[in-house]
Amino acid sequence: MSIVTSLILRQMRAPFITLIIGYSIAVLGLVLTPGVDDQGNVWYMSIFDAFYFVSYTATTIGFGEIPYPLSNAQRMWALITIYTTVTSWFYALGKTITLVQDPMFREALKKNTFAKDIKKLNDKFILICGYGETGTALAHALTERQIQPVIVELNSEKIKALPLASFPMFVPGIQGDARDPELLRLAGLQHKRCAAVIAVTASDETNLKIALAAKLLNPKLCVASRAEHEEYEENMFSFGTDYVVNPYESFANIFSMALHSPSLYLLYDWLTGVPNTRLSNPIYVKEGHWIICGYGRFGQDLHKHLAKHNIPVTAIDPSLEMREEFTSKYDNKNNDFILGTGFDAHTLTLAGVEKAAGLISGTDNDSNNLSIIMTAREINRDLFIVARQNRQSNERLFKATKANILMQPSEIIARKIRTLLTAPLMIAFLNKARTQDPEWANVAISRMSGVIGDNRPNIWTINVTDTEARALHKVLTLGRSIRLGNLFQDPRLRDRKLQCVALMLKRSNRLLLMPTDDIVIKPGDQLLYCGTPVAERSMKWTINDIHSLNYIMTFEASPDSFIWRKIYMVMKRKERRNRPRNKLYIDSESNDQDA
Amino acid sequence: MNREKVVFSFFMILALTLNFGFFTGDVANPDHHNVYELYAVIVVNLIATILKFGDRSQMGAMLLATSLVAVVQLISASIVWAYAVHVSQVGLSPAVMSTIVSLSGGAMLANIISVILLMIETTMMRH
Numbered sequence: 141m142s143i144v145t146s147l148i149l150r151q152m153r154a155p156f157i158t159l160i161i162g163y164s165i166a167v168l169g170l171v172l173t174p175g176v177d178d179q180g181n182v183w184y185m186s187i188f189d190a191f192y193f194v195s196y197t198a199t200t201i202g203f204g205e206i207p208y209p210l211s212n213a214q215r216m217w218a219l220i221t222i223y224t225t226v227t228s229w230f231y232a233l234g235k236t237i238t239l240v241q242d243p244m245f246r247e248a249l250k251k252n253t254f255a256k257d258i259k260k261l262n263d264k265f266i267l268i269c270g271y272g273e274t275g276t277a278l279a280h281a282l283t284e285r286q287i288q289p290v291i292v293e294l295n296s297e298k299i300k301a302l303p304l305a306s307f308p309m310f311v312p313g314i315q316g317d318a319r320d321p322e323l324l325r326l327a328g329l330q331h332k333r334c335a336a337v338i339a340v341t342a343s344d345e346t347n348l349k350i351a352l353a354a355k356l357l358n359p360k361l362c363v364a365s366r367a368e369h370e371e372y373e374e375n376m377f378s379f380g381t382d383y384v385v386n387p388y389e390s391f392a393n394i395f396s397m398a399l400h401s402p403s404l405y406l407l408y409d410w411l412t413g414v415p416n417t418r419l420s421n422p423i424y425v426k427e428g429h430w431i432i433c434g435y436g437r438f439g440q441d442l443h444k445h446l447a448k449h450n451i452p453v454t455a456i457d458p459s460l461e462m463r464e465e466f467t468s469k470y471d472n473k474n475n476d477f478i479l480g481t482g483f484d485a486h487t488l489t490l491a492g493v494e495k496a497a498g499l500i501s502g503t504d505n506d507s508n509n510l511s512i513i514m515t516a517r518e519i520n521r522d523l524f525i526v527a528r529q530n531r532q533s534n535e536r537l538f539k540a541t542k543a544n545i546l547m548q549p550s551e552i553i554a555r556k557i558r559t560l561l562t563a564p565l566m567i568a569f570l571n572k573a574r575t576q577d578p579e580w581a582n583v584a585i586s587r588m589s590g591v592i593g594d595n596r597p598n599i600w601t602i603n604v605t606d607t608e609a610r611a612l613h614k615v616l617t618l619g620r621s622i623r624l625g626n627l628f629q630d631p632r633l634r635d636r637k638l639q640c641v642a643l644m645l646k647r648s649n650r651l652l653l654m655p656t657d658d659i660v661i662k663p664g665d666q667l668l669y670c671g672t673p674v675a676e677r678s679m680k681w682t683i684n685d686i687h688s689l690n691y692i693m694t695f696e697a698s699p700d701s702f703i704w705r706k707i708y709m710v711m712k713r714k715e716r717r718n719r720p721r722n723k724l725y726i727d728s729e730s731n732d733q734d735a
Numbered sequence: 736m737n738r739e740k741v742v743f744s745f746f747m748i749l750a751l752t753l754n755f756g757f758f759t760g761d762v763a764n765p766d767h768h769n770v771y772e773l774y775a776v777i778v779v780n781l782i783a784t785i786l787k788f789g790d791r792s793q794m795g796a797m798l799l800a801t802s803l804v805a806v807v808q809l810i811s812a813s814i815v816w817a818y819a820v821h822v823s824q825v826g827l828s829p830a831v832m833s834t835i836v837s838l839s840g841g842a843m844l845a846n847i848i849s850v851i852l853l854m855i856e857t858t859m860m861r862h
Contacts, residue, residue, distance in 0.1 A: 143791075150789025157785050164778040168771075187774055188817040 144252045151239050155232035162228040166194045166221040175211045183208065198225030250314070251326065257312040258290060258328040265290050266561065267327055267334060269318040269350045270341030271298050273532040273550035274366065276305075278338060281414065281558045283307045292318045292327050294341070319349045321357065330358050338557055339365040344372040351381045364560060366553050385556045387549035388438055395526065396445040397574065398545060399425055403581035408570060410588065411670060412555045413596045423544050425524055428497025429454065433482035433512045435462040438502040438528055454491040456482040483511035488519060498524035506534045513541045563599040565668040569644045572651050584654060588670065591639050597670040602683060604665045609683040616663050622693065625657025631678055631688035638678055640671020746783040747853055750805065751846040753779055758843050762836045763829035773816070773839065777809045780842070794856050801849040808842035
């Protein structure tokens with residue numbers, strides 16, 4: 141029995157018993173009280189008559205005195221009946237209404253509906269803890285790919301707003317503290333369709349607890365978590381959390397990539413951004429010295445990467461501790477430290493902003509960061525600016541500064557986790573791409589921009605297995621050879637090419653970047669593509685539909701039904717007898733088996 | 736002593752005893768079966784059922800089930816009685832009476848199971 145019905149029944153015990161007792165006394169009294177029938181004889185009501193009378197009287201329907209007008213004695217008893225039974229009805233109704241309005245009952249009812257929704261889920265789903273900026277972005281990305289998210293969030297307002305968000309599917313959500321394992325269990329942590337848990341609440345400690353609970357209660361689950369502090373990051377890795385995303389560390393890596401190879405940075409930005417948004421423009425980092433405003437964790441991380449590229453740096457920070465930290469690590473003539481805030485023109489000029497190549501506004505205060513950018517831009521128009529945005533609400537302001545690289549923690553985490561969930565091969569691709577020389581990225585960019593148009597491409601993976609590429613796998617196991625280039629043909633019109641690019645081929649443990657069209661596909665291969673949504677749909681259609689595959693491979697359309705197959709085979713046999721064997725049709729044996 | 740337990744056991748045992756009282760006697764003889772006794776059995780059984788509402792334990796579920804069986808049987812018996820006397824005007828013929836009594840016999844069986852379950856629960860409680 142669910143907790144809700146149990147709660148109702150328990151609360152309704154007293155009113156029900158009052159009703160039964162009231163009715164039973166009333167009926168008994170009526171049966172025992174003498175009346176007079178139409179011939180003037182003494183007449184007693186039967187239990188049936190009495191129950192009928194009490195039933196319509198107690199519910200205030202009042203049919204009257206049936207079957208004979210009541211005697212005075214009966215009327216006296218009827219009065220008692222009315223006052224006791226009608227009151228007990230009101231009592232029962234009142235109790236029901238109070239119960240329905242009870243906050244505890246409503247809470248239980250909500251939890252019950254939520255638990256039912258979760259139990260009904262038939263497809264794989266992903267549990268998102270924390271429906272903040274990151275959580276919202278992830279939920280949108282998942283629903284767009286038809287993956288079901290389930291949401292746990294502490295703030296009840298955000299959960300109330302959940303049905304108003306325009307998701308293409310129903311997204312169940314519950315308000316509660318995600319540190320409570322019982323709540324996580326209710327949200328489907330141990331459900332057999334639960335594929336992953338994402339802990340992206342604002343607090344590292346909560347994320348740690350969620351990851352712990354997930355790994356303990358369901359060790360097979362994939363767990364991704366956000367961690368801003370190193371000690372939490374290490375702690376999470378220690379018990380086997382699959383992915384821990386540290387926004388600062390990730391950003392430092394991205395920044396390093398931008399310094400090392402702007403094209404690679406562009407490639408990263410195109411391939412990991414939200415699909416179908418405008419493509420970003422290339423960035424150009426000038427040679428020269430850099431200014432870091434705010435030498436906290438963020439500033440220090442970026443400084444490490446600048447130092448790696450031997451770029452001279454001037455740091456500005458009001459704290460003496462930071463100065464000691466700075467001088468203890470970098471005391472060569474390339475690096476310089478100025479005590480100050482950085483949002484006044486004087487300090488910036490002292491740091492040499494007129495001739496600087498780049499500026500990082502990396503304090504933990506958004507107003508200061510904005511002020512630093514404005515002041516610096518006024519002095520030096522061509523400054524390359526890296527801006528740190530701490531709060532999502534300030535997004536408009538930061539966009540307006542036109543900073544060259546904008547660092548938003550929530551966006552970085554969402555990007556990384558979205559890529560992990562929707563295209564895990566992409567991580568391997570980007571890691572491999574980093575080891576290539578900068579020229580490689582230029583070639584990749586120009587190949588991609590020729591195909592995908594103005595918007596960020598969709599990313600998809602094709603696993604050449606029986607379940608995910610039914611037709612392709614079947615045909616390959618029959619021994620036919622299909623090349624990578626064949627799959628680029630449009631299944632509607634095979635002379636037309638699909639607008640997509642093969643990014644990587646994974647065969648057992650070997651990774652091949654930008655595979656060429658003449659590579660022969662083998663069963664078990666994993667292919668990573670980027671391209672337009674139409675191209676994705678068409679390609680998935682081709683690899684799963686034997687007729688489309690036959691069509692693009694220029695084999696004839698094969699009949700599907702039993703009778704037509706027989707007729708077709710007879711016709712084929714006749715045709716073959718009449719024509720000499722052609723080298724081009726070397727695969728026609730397997731074609732027959734297929735048909 | 737737990738007052739809730741006393742009330743609970745009282746109604747369950749009273750349901751059984753009253754049911755037995757109605758059931759005993761010649762099956763087809765209306766004189767052996769008092770209508771007020773049936774009335775009392777129904778009322779007491781209804782109360783016993785409601786007292787079992789909202790107990791989430793396995794034992795609670797079993798007790799509720801047996802009580803519901805008894806109530807269904809007894810109400811069917813009373814409907815047969817009311818129909819025979821007031822609607823079809825057949826009166827309490829031996830056939831009708833034996834139907835009513837056998838229905839109440841079934842209810843009694845359910846009540847016996849109820850009381851046995853109650854006894855098991857009591858012996859299992861150590862304090």
